[in-house]
Amino acid sequence: MKILLAYFSFTGNTEKVSKLILKCLQESGINCDIFKIEPILKLKYLPWLFLSFIPGLPFPVKNLKLLNLGNYDAIILGSPKWSLSCPPVTYFIRFLKSERLKAKSSLRIFLFITYGGFGEDSYIQKLKKNLEECGFNVPIASKFKRSEIKDGKAIEGINKFCSEILLSLSPSHPNISKS
Numbered sequence: 001m002k003i004l005l006a007y008f009s010f011t012g013n014t015e016k017v018s019k020l021i022l023k024c025l026q027e028s029g030i031n032c033d034i035f036k037i038e039p040i041l042k043l044k045y046l047p048w049l050f051l052s053f054i055p056g057l058p059f060p061v062k063n064l065k066l067l068n069l070g071n072y073d074a075i076i077l078g079s080p081k082w083s084l085s086c087p088p089v090t091y092f093i094r095f096l097k098s099e100r101l102k103a104k105s106s107l108r109i110f111l112f113i114t115y116g117g118f119g120e121d122s123y124i125q126k127l128k129k130n131l132e133e134c135g136f137n138v139p140i141a142s143k144f145k146r147s148e149i150k151d152g153k154a155i156e157g158i159n160k161f162c163s164e165i166l167l168s169l170s171p172s173h174p175n176i177s178k179s
């Protein structure tokens with residue numbers, strides 16, 4: 001059982017959540033690789049804001065050739081919520097789509113976003129639909145609010161997300177509470 005945790009983070013919130021998820025899964029004995037989605041250029045806030053308003057615009061990311069989807073039973077994909085779309089994440093999803101046939105047919109994608117406070121529900125549904133249209137099974141999609149990541153209140157939701165992932169991967173996993 002091997003999981004790929006892939007995330008993009010511009011200001012650190014999605015990275016913070018990703019590291020907590022990684023810790024939780026590793027403590028549960030899951031073998032998990034982490035992949036930081038890094039754009040080929042480091043842009044500042046205003047150019048990213050501008051690009052985030054162009055729907056479905058991809059922006060190239062580094063090191064995708066290092067990934068072999070066939071190695072994984074599941075992918076956890078973490079993204080910030082950006083206006084209409086987050087170009088490096090759009091690019092990563094296109095990569096997943098192009099590699100779909102190399103992946104195990106049972107591969108699942110667990111999705112999460114972090115967000116400031118508006119438009120998150122339709123955004124996560126759109127991302128989920130996008131992945132499903134590429135042929136992926138997306139059984140769990142969660143969201144974590146920036147203010148709650150910063151003040152620590154998000155930890156409960158993050159632990160729940162991890163428990164749901166473990167349950168989905170292996171319903172008899174010893175760390176899963178049946179209650």
Ligand SMILES: Cc1cc2nc3c(=O)[nH]c(=O)nc-3n(C[C@H](O)[C@H](O)[C@H](O)COP(=O)(O)O)c2cc1C
Nearest residue numbers: 009010011012013014080081083114115116117118
């Ligand atoms: C270009 C840009 C656009 C954003 N658009 C939204 C938005 O439409 N709705 C929202 O709730 N938050 C928005 N945010 C806030 C981020 O979603 C939020 O701060 C998130 O946690 C950032 O994750 P990160 O720290 O991993 O980059 C935006 C942030 C940026 C940089």
